[in-house]
Amino acid sequence: MYTGASTEDQARSAREAQRAFVVEGADMRTEVLRNLERLLGEREDDLLAANRRDLEAPGADDLPGPIRKRLALSPSKLETLREGVNVLIDSADPVGLPLIRRELDEGLVLEQVRVPIGVLLIVFESRPDAVIQIGSLALRTGNAVLMKGGSEALHSNRALTDLLREAVVKAGGPADVVQNVEGREAVADLLAMDEHIDLVVPRGSADLVRAIKAASRIPVLGHADGICHVYVDETADPGMAVRVAVDSKTNYVAVCNAAETLLLHRDFPDGRAVVQALLDAGVDVRGDDAVAAMAPGVTPADPSDFGQEFGDLVIAARVVDGLEDAIDHIHSYGSAHTDTVVTEDAEVARRFLETVDSASVFWNASTRFADGFRYGLGAEVGIATGRVHARGPMGAEGLFTTKWLLRGEGHVVGDYGPGKRSYTHRDLALG
Numbered sequence: 302m303y304t305g306a307s308t309e310d311q312a313r314s315a316r317e318a319q320r321a322f323v324v325e326g327a328d329m330r331t332e333v334l335r336n337l338e339r340l341l342g343e344r345e346d347d348l349l350a351a352n353r354r355d356l357e358a359p360g361a362d363d364l365p366g367p368i369r370k371r372l373a374l375s376p377s378k379l380e381t382l383r384e385g386v387n388v389l390i391d392s393a394d395p396v397g398l399p400l401i402r403r404e405l406d407e408g409l410v411l412e413q414v415r416v417p418i419g420v421l422l423i424v425f426e427s428r429p430d431a432v433i434q435i436g437s438l439a440l441r442t443g444n445a446v447l448m449k450g451g452s453e454a455l456h457s458n459r460a461l462t463d464l465l466r467e468a469v470v471k472a473g474g475p476a477d478v479v480q481n482v483e484g485r486e487a488v489a490d491l492l493a494m495d496e497h498i499d500l501v502v503p504r505g506s507a508d509l510v511r512a513i514k515a516a517s518r519i520p521v522l523g524h525a526d527g528i529c530h531v532y533v534d535e536t537a538d539p540g541m542a543v544r545v546a547v548d549s550k551t552n553y554v555a556v557c558n559a560a561e562t563l564l565l566h567r568d569f570p571d572g573r574a575v576v577q578a579l580l581d582a583g584v585d586v587r588g589d590d591a592v593a594a595m596a597p598g599v600t601p602a603d604p605s606d607f608g609q610e611f612g613d614l615v616i617a618a619r620v621v622d623g624l625e626d627a628i629d630h631i632h633s634y635g636s637a638h639t640d641t642v643v644t645e646d647a648e649v650a651r652r653f654l655e656t657v658d659s660a661s662v663f664w665n666a667s668t669r670f671a672d673g674f675r676y677g678l679g680a681e682v683g684i685a686t687g688r689v690h691a692r693g694p695m696g697a698e699g700l701f702t703t704k705w706l707l708r709g710e711g712h713v714v715g716d717y718g719p720g721k722r723s724y725t726h727r728d729l730a731l732g
Contacts, residue, residue: 308490311447311480312497315420318475319445323417327394329472333440336468338386341433344464345379351460352429355453364453367555367612371427372454381674382433388679389441395697396443404727406717408710415701417443419499422482422491423682424449424513426505429457434673434680435504436465436479441679442700447491447498449482492517502695504683507610507636522695524660524686526610527557528636529668532564532627532653534644539571541665542643543578548667549641550616551582557684558639558661558671561610563618564627565592576618584614591620608634624649628656635659637686639671660686660693 322329341348352374355361364372401413421444425431432448439446450458462481470476482488491498495518503513503523510523531549533542549560563579563586565572573595579586580598587602588595599618606617607630621627631640641663642653650664661671671694673681678696685691691699716722 308482308487309494311477311482311487312420312491312494314477315445315447315480316497318477319417319420319443321475322445322469322478323396323443325474327396329474330394330396330441330443331390332472333468333474334386334390334437336471337433337437337440337465338383338390340464340468341379341383341386344460345376348379348457348460348464349374349376351456352454354456355429358453358455361453368427368453370553370555372429372451372457374429374457378430382430382680385434385674385680386437388674388677389437389697392441392679392697394441395701399731400703402729402731404729405707405724406712406722407725409712410708410729412706412708413703414706416704418700418702419444420497421446421682421700422449422488422498422501422519423447424488424501424503424505424509425683426451426509427453428504429454429461431504432458432461432465435682436462438680438682438697438700439479440465440469442697444700445478445480447480447482449488449491452483455483489516492519495519502683522683522685522687522690522699524557524636524638524684526636527559527638527684528562528608528610528634529558529560529638529671530562530564530627530631530635530640531560531668532621532624532631532640532642533566533569533572533575534624534642534646534649535566535568535570536645536649537566537569537571537643538645539574542569542571542575545641545643545665545667546575547578547582549669550579550584551614552667552669554614555612556669557610558668559612560641560668561616562607562630562634563616564621564630565618566627567591567620567622572620579616579618582614584616586616586618588618589620592618610636624652628653631657631659638684639663639668641666641668660684 398415399412403411465479466476501521503510507526514521576596586599587606588599593599637659639661640659673694673696681694
């Protein structure tokens with residue numbers, strides 16, 4: 302239950318809870334997740350009722366269409382969340398997993414092991430299902446998490462956070478390892494608490510990410526815009542090109558892995574079919590002169606349409622001279638999120654996959670596959686497009702750091718050196 306505790310109290314209690322929670326071990330963490338999966342089913346009606354309060358709140362009808370769509374929960378969304386939790390239940394517990402085991406000398410053994418990052422602050426917009434995605438990943442990895450969702454999802458966020466806390470308590474763990482944060486002022490306060498919070502993950506618009514990076518000394522891991530491209534090569538199968546382009550754009554327009562730009566090879570003979578399929582799907586195709594000549598109904602593109610994250614049934618489109626031109630466009634206008642090529646030429650695909658500098662790069666597949674659940678990660682905390690620590694959909698692997706453990710038998714450094722003992726530096730089996 303939301304208690305209205307001060308942000309200082311929340312941050313301190315999260316740190317204390319995390320340290321207590323992680324030492325309880327893998328069995329407790331798995332039990333917490335089993336409780337969560339069960340409660341998601343048992344409390345479905347209550348969760349949907351809380352969500353209806355948000356959807357029926359004053360001003361909710363005035364929310365932009367994409368935001369309202371992200372705000373809504375449904376039985377199918379809750380079932381997908383349960384599936385994601387089950388993936389985490391079935392996964393090996395990663396806390397304490399040795400990455401290196403090395404004998405420095407007889408009786409002196411060094412290990413590098415995985416450990417939780419600590420206390421996470423996650424700031425996200427609109428999507429209450431992110432509470433369960435983020436919370437379940439934090440719990441599996443032994444981290445504490447402070448979650449600040451959008452105010453438009455107030456009742457949904459409270460109900461879902463309460464569910465997480467109940468799952469922890471039923472397993473005998475500290476409830477404060479998961480906490481709900483409310484109000485912009487609280488976020489501003491927490492962003493200054495680098496002594497209590499170890500990582501901030503903003504999950505939302507580029508403006509949100511930039512604002513948080515500018516406001517905090519705490520490391521920030523996030524992506525900017527989701528400007529994803531579909532490049533249709535001259536050898537593309539026409540039917541596949543239509544399927545990939547339409548799904549990439551229309552499957553769920555409000556998310557960051559939806560395509561925002563279509564690039565058509567000048568010698569692809571069926572460009573009109575792809576453009577017409579998008580138009581028939583209700584997409585506002587904003588094309589250059591070559592695209593506009595392919596089908597009536599194309600809107601003349603403005604230069605600013607390229608490099609734009611529309612988050613709606615809108616796509617920018619242009620004709621390119623070939624693979625290099627397409628890659629140059631992606632690097633000039635993209636956001637290093639997700640880009641895909643449709644081609645029957647394996648060499649073109651290889652060059653695209655190896656050259657495009659994005660977090661996810663696909664061949665003959667919709668950009669919508671760039672998702673932690675679809676990658677088999679169980680869920681995702683967010684998608685990172687930088688090059689530090691984690692990149693792409695960030696699941697459990699992105700929520701760890703490491704520490705070194707050294708076990709000796711009274712060894713001292715003074716015993717080593719010229720004319721003394723030598724290090725063996727022998728790698729040992731990890732098992």
